[in-house]
Amino acid sequence: MRAYQKLFGGLSLLSTLVLAGCGGFSNEPQMQAAAAPLPAHPQAHPQAASQQPMQNVAPMAGRISQYQLDAGDELRVIVFGQENLSGTFRVDDSGAITMPLLPPLGVRGLSTAQTKTSIEQALSQTLLRNPNVSVEVSRFRPFFILGQVNSPGQYPFVSGMTVETAVAIAGGYTYRANTSRARITRTASNEFKAETNALVMPGDTIFIRERFF
Secondary structure, eight states: OHHHHHHHHHHHHHHHHHHHHHHHHHHHHHHHHHHSOOOOOSSOOHHHHHTSOOSSOOOHHHHHHTOOOOTTOEEEEEETTOGGGOEEEEOOTTSEEOOTTSOOEEOTTOOHHHHHHHHHHHHHHHTOSSOOEEEEEEEOOOEEEEESBSSOEEEOOOTTOBHHHHHHHTTOBOTTBOOSEEEEEEETTEEEEEETTOBOOTTOEEEEOBOOO
């Protein structure tokens, strides 16, 4: 009887050890998997992608600051403390503006900063001591679009517009148009080919060519 009990007890102990060993073996991979670091995601973070520099974006504000005035532009001139001298003045066909109590003042080819200086000099010589003047373009001169568009002609300029925008304003391309490039005449001595995303400046003449095939 005692021998049977010893045998039964030995078998029970052996079974317990085997089960414990199996349990330890099955839990070890799970713990290792849980402790393993997650692999890095191959895709870049969305915020990092949004911080990439934009391509083909021209500094429009810088171009306007160097913009040269010509006939058709309208200027808002403020002479501080002198409401009777302030107002909106159009650059006439001779390239001049006419302000109260001043002779016509030529501004063609000048920037707004140069025009401000010119007006201050004219006022200081005739009417005021140390005048303070502000000059800005209230309306830019129109642009022209010709060639293979549905409604060629003269249109008001919109800041930031591109060749593609100008074509849309002119009713779109004709079926014979070359839709990949245009020719822009900016001044008498400045004519160049441009992509459709090129910025348009006031007074530009855009010509859309006919495609060859």
